[in-house]
Amino acid sequence: MLDNNQLLRFTTAGSVDDGKSTLIGRLLYDSKSIFEDQLQAIETTSKKKGHEGVDLALFTDGLRDEREQGITIDVAYRYFTTPKRKFIIADTPGHIQYTRNMVTGASTANAAIILVDARHGVIEQTKRHSFIASLLQIPHVIVCINKMDLVGYSEEAYTKVINQFEEFSSKMLVKDVRFIPISALNGDNVVNRSENMDWYQGAPLLHTLETLHISSDINKVDARFPVQTVLRPQSETHRDYRGYAGRVASGIFRVGDEITVMPSGFTSKIKSINLYNKELEEAYAPMSVSMTLEDDIDISRGDMIVRSNNKPEAIQDIEVMLCWLNNSPAKPRAKYSIRHTSNEQKAMIKEVVYKFNINTLDRITGDAELKMNDICKVKIRTTKPLMIDSYRENRTTGSIILVDDSTNETVAAGMVV
Known part of the structure; x- marks a missing residue:
């Protein structure tokens, strides 16, 4: 029980x-x-x-x-x-x-x-x-x-x-x-x-x-599949197999669905969905599966498979509510690695829009220095597009972390506005 x-x-x-x-x-x-x-x-x-x-x-x-x-x-x-x-x-x-x-x-x-x-x-x-x-x-x-x-x-x-x-x-x-x-x-x-x-x-x-009523925080509407790796088995029985493995971030994918690969924009249909040695008719969050497509498309880690009639934004300028986690303050216009689902890019904090006064919830403008525990709204620029939804709509595709390349420390966590 x-x-x-x-x-x-x-x-x-x-x-x-x-x-x-x-x-x-x-x-x-x-x-x-x-x-x-x-x-x-x-x-x-x-x-x-x-x-x-x-x-x-x-x-x-x-x-x-x-x-x-x-x-x-x-x-x-x-x-x-x-x-x-x-x-x-x-x-x-x-x-x-x-x-x-x-x-x-x-x-x-x-x-x-x-x-x-x-x-x-x-x-x-x-x-x-x-x-x-x-x-x-x-x-x-x-x-x-x-x-x-x-x-x-x-x-x-x-x-x-x-x-x-x-x-x-x-x-x-x-x-x-x-x-x-x-x-x-x-x-x-x-x-x-x-x-x-x-x-x-x-x-x-x-x-x-x-x-307490437990409501799922998984978005069941917007189908998002960040690709983690491409599977090319080197065996006689699977010589022509080309699968895309990852975890379904949200929504449901079914065999035959029309999909778009982002950010390239190429389209195809789902040929098969595999879980270990089993073939499935559908996959939903948070299942880890591999998919094959009817067309041979150049796909790599960090790309995202989505349904063609429901796409996220693919943008490089992102507004984020950020919590600064590191002991060291943010460096002005310094570059960090941004990690979003399976995608990792270089990024720069372009602007601190405002910080919050926690006692009053008032917005503080004109203060660009980010210190540990600061909560603020910032604008981030990435080197390549990220496929994002707002955090309010999708907690998985709406969250990011920033990593300092020199120390490999996570310096901030953020929610896409």
């Missing part, structure tokens, strides 16, 4: 010491998703640290230097299952210098849990993480107002945070926002309903996660 469960990916984010790791530990502990040897190891570590009980945060702070410093540095992925659903958790750091990690953790999430300390309310990191969740179009945002035990389980404190968040989030495109008052340390409203907050009539966090 569990194999047929829906999978929910969610990310946790919040400011430093808001209790993200404790919350995940409480979810795992109270839902009985901890192996006995893991529990014993955590109990031993907790005793060494001088804690009276089990330090729940240690269930996610798995790296040695994180345990020594008592902070979460990298994105920690954890998995657990309940009778109703499977879960993948991306626990992202709270420190402002690690905001870039949230972009990584949240890029495939169905939901975002944003923790707010009931004593401090909505602060800059809350706004930053909420804004990133909005940019990445995460369908569900759950605001967990934590440490309610430290404000006497006050409904007034809970309502105050809701008002602060709603005032800020009214400027963002967030489809579904829910609020839950919790105490991760004591377990109030995490897995079990709290007896200390009888004024709260909603569901606890785990029940909310188990019942």
